[in-house]
Amino acid sequence: FILFLPLNLYEIIFHYIEKKWQLFIIMMIPIIFTEESIRMTYGLIVTFSFIVLTMAERYISRVLKLESQNDxxxxxxxxxTKSLNENKEYIKQSEYTFKLEERNRLSQEIHDKIxxxxxxxxxxxxxxxxxxxxDKExxxxxxxxxxxxxKDGIESIRVTLKNMKPPTxxxxxxxxxxxxxxxxGKHDINIPFVYKGNLDMISPIQxxxxxxxxxxxxxxxxxYADATVISIDIHVLNKMVKVQVKDNGKGAxxxxxxxxxxxxxxRxxxxxxxxxxxxxSGFSVTMLLPI
Structure with missing residues (x-):
């Protein structure tokens, strides 16, 4: 019975002691009351049990941690996945809204002019x-x-149809x-705006x-920035659009x-x-959009 005592002690008290070396000492205490002939055997069992059980505990802890991370x-x-599906719907709605705005503009122009x-x-x-x-005259x-x-109305129709889809x-x-x-103007701040490249490569949804x-x-x-200048740069490259918003504030x-x-x-x-x-250096947000 005494040889199985280390296992029983470990199972009973390991939850209540944070420092493992203290647990090892407690497991070794019964060696004082054992017969001299089995003291060495008891000590080896305590040492072996402590090492194996400690390793097993750490392994179980890691497994539980991995399961939590997996969850x-x-x-x-x-x-x-839900957000991606919502974004797909958002793209469809945005394109539809863009077409409606263009249709409304065209309808108003036809009504006003033609x-x-x-x-x-x-x-x-x-x-x-x-x-x-x-009076024939x-x-x-x-x-x-x-x-x-x-004739003027027909010319207006021709021009309107030509400009029905203005460049994006x-x-x-x-x-x-x-x-x-x-x-x-609303926030009383300087916002330099620079753009270059073929802007026609940028789609309406982009x-x-x-x-x-x-x-x-x-x-x-x-x-958050405490900035005095916020610069905006749009650069159309060969295969992507680079958009950067950068301030001269305190950064992070x-x-x-x-x-x-x-x-x-x-988005x-x-x-x-x-x-x-x-x-x-300040704070910057850079968007990279594929063309």
Whole structure:
């Protein structure tokens, strides 16, 4: 019985003692009361049991830790999968919204320009019809006016159809400039904006993501950076678009990703892009979007 005592002691008290060397000493205490003939055997059993059980405990602890990490990774994977599916839906909705905006602009332009022209021509022709038997000269003049108005309307239709889909870069860069000017004026801060390369390579959904990420980056800079200048640079390279928002603020030695930063990463990842943050000299957020 005495030879199995080390195992029993270990199982009973190892939960209550943090320092393992103390546990080893307690396991060795019964050696004082054992017969001299088995003391060496008891000591060897204690030593062997202590080593084996300690290693087993560490192994079990590592296994439990790995299982916990696997559970966390599994939950993260599920969350990312859900987020990716939501981003796909977000892309579809964004493209649909972009088309609706363009359609509304076109409808308004047709109503304002062409509708008024055609209405004017119709009024002139109705008047000419009524005067045809009374005053042919006046009737001919009204018809000529109606013809000119109709020609102008047809030309307006041609120009409108030609410009039905304005270059993407004009829409994207115009909105970006307008937003930066409004933001700088509202917050009284200097925001230099530089862009170069073929902006037509940037798709509508990329412009939308760039706009939302730039908005988030500027908002964070105003909250945390204590900056006086926030520069924005858009550079279209051969195979990617590089967008950088950089401030001259206090920076950050340890970058903590909040919901805003995670949202930027998720939006960028939805188009197979990447976000790089750097807090060593001021704070910068760089987006890399594949073309």
């Amino acid at each position: 966390k990774m599994r939950k993260d994977m599920q969350r990312l 509708g008024h022209s055609m209405t004017g021509a119709l009024i002139q022709m109705e008047a000419a019809k009524r005067l045809m038997g009374i 006046k009737s001919a003049e009204l018809l000529q006016n109606a013809i000119h108005i109709s 870069e004009q829409i994207g860069i115009h909105r970006m400039k307008l937003f930066i000017e409004e933001f700088a 412009w939308k993501i760039i706009g939302e990420n730039v908005t988030e980056a500027l908002t964070n800079a105003m909250k 030695t340890l970058v903590k990703k909040g919901l805003g930063m995670m949202g930027m990463e998720e 960028t990842a939805s188009v197979n892009g990447k976000i790089i943050v750097d807090g060593t």
